Amino acid sequence: xxxxxxxxxxxxxxxKLEVESIDFFVRMxxxxxxxxxxxxxxxxxxxxxxxxxxxxxxxxxxISMGSTSQGLKTLRSLKAIRTSYVKxxxxxxxxxxxxxxxxxxxxxxxxxxxxxxxxxxxxxxxxKHVKADSDINxxxxxxxxxxxxxxxxxxxxxxxxxxxxxxx
Amino acid sequence: xxxxxxxxxxxxxxxKLEVESIDFFVRMxxxxxxxxxxxxxxxxxxxxxxxxxxxxxxxxxxISMGSTSQGLKTLRSLKAIRTSYVKxxxxxxxxxxxxxxxxxxxxxxxxxxxxxxxxxxxxxxxxKHVKADSDINxxxxxxxxxxxxxxxxxxxxxxxxxxxxxxx
DNA sequence: CAAAGATTTCAAAAAAAAATGAAAATTGCA
DNA sequence: TGCAATTTTCATTTTTTTTTGAAATCTTTG
Numbered sequence: 001x002x003x004x005x006x007x008x009x010x011x012x013x014x015x016k017l018e019v020e021s022i023d024f025f026v027r028m029x030x031x032x033x034x035x036x037x038x039x040x041x042x043x044x045x046x047x048x049x050x051x052x053x054x055x056x057x058x059x060x061x062x063i064s065m066g067s068t069s070q071g072l073k074t075l076r077s078l079k080a081i082r083t084s085y086v087k088x089x090x091x092x093x094x095x096x097x098x099x100x101x102x103x104x105x106x107x108x109x110x111x112x113x114x115x116x117x118x119x120x121x122x123x124x125x126x127x128k129h130v131k132a133d134s135d136i137n138x139x140x141x142x143x144x145x146x147x148x149x150x151x152x153x154x155x156x157x158x159x160x161x162x163x164x165x166x167x168x
Numbered sequence: 169x170x171x172x173x174x175x176x177x178x179x180x181x182x183x184k185l186e187v188e189s190i191d192f193f194v195r196m197x198x199x200x201x202x203x204x205x206x207x208x209x210x211x212x213x214x215x216x217x218x219x220x221x222x223x224x225x226x227x228x229x230x231i232s233m234g235s236t237s238q239g240l241k242t243l244r245s246l247k248a249i250r251t252s253y254v255k256x257x258x259x260x261x262x263x264x265x266x267x268x269x270x271x272x273x274x275x276x277x278x279x280x281x282x283x284x285x286x287x288x289x290x291x292x293x294x295x296k297h298v299k300a301d302s303d304i305n306x307x308x309x310x311x312x313x314x315x316x317x318x319x320x321x322x323x324x325x326x327x328x329x330x331x332x333x334x335x336x
Numbered sequence: 337c338a339a340a341g342a343t344t345t346c347a348a349a350a351a352a353a354a355a356t357g358a359a360a361a362t363t364g365c366a
Numbered sequence: 367t368g369c370a371a372t373t374t375t376c377a378t379t380t381t382t383t384t385t386t387g388a389a390a391t392c393t394t395t396g
Binding site for chain 2: 011013014016017020021023024027028031033046047049098100112115118119122123125126129130132133135136137140141144147148150151154158162165166167
Binding site for chain 1: 383384385386387388393394395
């Protein structure tokens, strides 16, 4: 471990900033349904200039290596962080990716759109059941199914467009 | 309890449709972070023509009255259902509100925008900490804070607009 | 290529979220 | 108003999710 890395954040204001940052991203990630540890890790990285290794993150947050590893994996899959080579150190180092536009686009692609695909299957099964049932008010059921179709179609169009509108 | 209400869904296709509907809305609500029971209740109501009472919902889903009451409360607050008077029956009866546009708009207003408000406070505290700390790279920290501001501003604009775009 | 270091995996523990059910509160009818 | 029906509340239980920590795996370099 290199000397710089041993230097703790002792500066009071810097510590307070980090706390606010962690708080901010923990809440934000939890809106997106991501676990606390993921928000904590991103919160630390967001206001850190030099790349941090896994055990630095783990010890700053006092969370286990297991959690840290899982959290970094999630963040990597969302492309919310990237690894950065630090010469003379064998550990991987991470820095935050701060283009939120891309970040949301990845989240939508990875965590939302797959649901819309299975929704489409489910709707077509619904249609079969409605058509197969002569005892029911076809009009009513068909209208409701039509609404679901429009909803998923709109989702499929709007969600990816949403990330594009984020001029950040 | 009136006679009609005792008539169970015995029709096979109608039962299958209900199962698919519940499945659909359970998943959809869970994307929005709402509990399973809320999705189940809306799923039953979505494909039901005549208003259902709380105990009809509870027994169709085999969930407790407590859960049903909580779930209906949530759905009411999102304006995803409304009560409907049924003459000669003292119980409240519910039907699904199917204008998804309004539904999402309420969800955003109720469950998302409040977070953006507290985010704004947190960001202004961050700014204070950065300004109070002469030892740090002001440039770097200010840029990051600026990004957060733009993010919350964009969220505040885009999210309500999103519901408006839903022509459903 | 061995072994020390770094990371990942995963069963078990802990924590958080949701459901239950019974008691309390509310409602509306006689 | 009083009472029975309905609904809500909330402490407890159950279920689900997340974290831990130790073992297994993978990596680097001496």
